[in-house]
Amino acid sequence: MAWDFSTDAEFQHQLDWMSAFVKEEIWPLETIVHELGLDGLVEAMRPLGEQVKERGLWAAHLDPELGGQGYGQVKLGLMHEILGSSPIAPLAFGNAAPDSGNSEILALAGTVEQKERYLHPLLAGDLKSAFSMTEPDTAGSDPTLLQTSAVRDGAEWVIGGRKWFSSNGSIADFLIVMAVTDPEARPHQRASMFIVDADTPGVHILRDVPTMEHPWESYGVYGNHAEIAYQDVRIPADALLGARGAGFLIAQQRLYPGRIHHCMRWLGVARRAFDMLCERSLYRYAHGSPLAEKQTVQNWIADSAAHMQAARLMTLQAAWKMDTEGVAAARQDIALIKFFGAQVLHDVVDRALQAHGSLGYSTDLPLEAMYRFARAARIYDGPDEVHRASVARQILRGYEAPSDGVPSEHVPTRREAARERFAGLLEAVTAND
Numbered sequence: 007m008a009w010d011f012s013t014d015a016e017f018q019h020q021l022d023w024m025s026a027f028v029k030e031e032i033w034p035l036e037t038i039v040h041e042l043g044l045d046g047l048v049e050a051m052r053p054l055g056e057q058v059k060e061r062g063l064w065a066a067h068l069d070p071e072l073g074g075q076g077y078g079q080v081k082l083g084l085m086h087e088i089l090g091s092s093p094i095a096p097l098a099f100g101n102a103a104p105d106s107g108n109s110e111i112l113a114l115a116g117t118v119e120q121k122e123r124y125l126h127p128l129l130a131g132d133l134k135s136a137f138s139m140t141e142p143d144t145a146g147s148d149p150t151l152l153q154t155s156a157v158r159d160g161a162e163w164v165i166g167g168r169k170w171f172s173s174n175g176s177i178a179d180f181l182i183v184m185a186v187t188d189p190e191a192r193p194h195q196r197a198s199m200f201i202v203d204a205d206t207p208g209v210h211i212l213r214d215v216p217t218m219e220h221p222w223e224s225y226g227v228y229g230n231h232a233e234i235a236y237q238d239v240r241i242p243a244d245a246l247l248g249a250r251g252a253g254f255l256i257a258q259q260r261l262y263p264g265r266i267h268h269c270m271r272w273l274g275v276a277r278r279a280f281d282m283l284c285e286r287s288l289y290r291y292a293h294g295s296p297l298a299e300k301q302t303v304q305n306w307i308a309d310s311a312a313h314m315q316a317a318r319l320m321t322l323q324a325a326w327k328m329d330t331e332g333v334a335a336a337r338q339d340i341a342l343i344k345f346f347g348a349q350v351l352h353d354v355v356d357r358a359l360q361a362h363g364s365l366g367y368s369t370d371l372p373l374e375a376m377y378r379f380a381r382a383a384r385i386y387d388g389p390d391e392v393h394r395a396s397v398a399r400q401i402l403r404g405y406e407a408p409s410d411g412v413p414s415e416h417v418p419t420r421r422e423a424a425r426e427r428f429a430g431l432l433e434a435v436t437a438n439d
């Protein structure tokens with residue numbers, strides 16, 4: 007099977023433009039994000055977004071009729087690798103999470119009216135959205151346990167339950183809420199998705215959960231995760247998104263490509279940390295030589311390069327498989343990269359931070375923020391353990407236990423069989439002795 011991840015010259019030209027644009031126009035803005043605040047940041051991004059639109063790279067993940075490019079996953083992956091180098095770059099390219107994923111859901115499952123009312127303003131940057139699935143009281147890694155319910159009452163649905171970690175929930179204009187509509191159905195057909203306007207009575211934003219990445223509770227800043235109570239929230243029947251009971255199916259369709267994008271963005275972060283590691287190793291001098299001459303630091307550089315290359319090829323291969331054979335064929339590859347890529351990101355950032363000593367630990371460099379970001383990657387979109395278990399299950403389907411309990415490679419048993427098979431040869435050898 008031939009894997010070819012090279013891209014055409016025209017697209018490569020676009021990627022080169024993106025790299026320079028992100029570095030020159032967006033990296034400087036990162037350093038004053040807190041001074042700008044959310045409104046200032048959105049304002050600063052607007053003219054940059056216009057340039058991106060002119061290049062035809064805005065919301066490239068969507069189909070052409072929605073203003074995107076209909077790029078396959080390999081091309082999108084290569085774009086995300088560049089965007090990953092800055093946490094705010096996706097804002098200028100119309101594909102910041104969770105709006106990008108939510109726009110994919112709306113494109114995939116929305117009615118004409120829903121697209122008109124929510125998708126188009128979302129793409130124009132006039133609305134903000136959140137995806138509200140995880141609950142504090144049930145295991146997010148097993149969403150068949152969801153408890154938030156949606157009960158039909160005449161022409162309305164009534165939603166009740168509590169969610170948390172709804173990213174950007176406190177600044178969203180609407181939320182895509184996952185709720186159980188059919189508790190008696192098969193586990194993966196129990197839940198449905200709904201579009202809930204944030205100002206609907208009964209939607210209570212309780213708080214932004216302080217996290218390792220954002221330790222101080224603060225409303226209205228990108229990257230926060232809301233805890234939300236849905237208390238007898240009445241929404242019209244046409245707020246159902248997609249078919250009743252299709253919540254998991256739609257979520258999966260969104261999550262698979264989303265994981266490829268995550269992994270490529272993580273490589274962008276890792277690459278930036280890696281560059282800092284290499285630069286530091288050349289200028290920092292201790293114990294008679296630059297760090298670059300210490301074997302430990304050389305190991306860090308070589309191991310990081312090897313792991314990043316492995317993660318990159320694995321991710322592009324998963325993307326290529328999705329493009330050529332479809333989502334189902336790429337399932338195992340996507341689960342592999344989710345836990346492997348998250349670990350690579352973590353380890354590369356950790357080494358770069360270590361090489362910078364106290365400077366790396368300080369906020370004078372972006373490394374400590376990358377480190378906090380990296381830790382979450384091992385949890386969201388399915389924790390490492392769940393993806394490892396899924397990979398192992400899929401691999402083990404190709405094996406079976408020996409019916410007699412003897413391992414198939416058991417040497418004494420194989421030797422016995424070989425002796426029988428080559429009895430003549432053995433006899434001849436013995437006779438010659």
Ligand SMILES: Cc1cc2nc3c(=O)[nH]c(=O)nc-3n(C[C@H](O)[C@H](O)[C@H](O)COP(=O)(O)OP(=O)(O)OC[C@H]3O[C@@H](n4cnc5c(N)ncnc54)[C@H](O)[C@@H]3O)c2cc1C
Nearest residue numbers: 137138139140145146147171172173382386387388389391
């Ligand atoms: C930064 C960030 C952003 C997020 N954004 C959103 C969002 O926008 N919308 C949303 O709905 N949710 C969001 N989440 C929530 C996220 O999807 C969940 O945290 C995740 O699915 C795990 O669920 P949980 O936290 O309930 O952990 P649990 O399901 O309670 O799992 C806890 C731990 O148990 C272990 N575990 C679980 N299953 C297994 C297993 N089968 N084998 C071995 N060990 C296992 C793992 O170590 C796991 O970390 C976000 C989370 C983070 C950190």
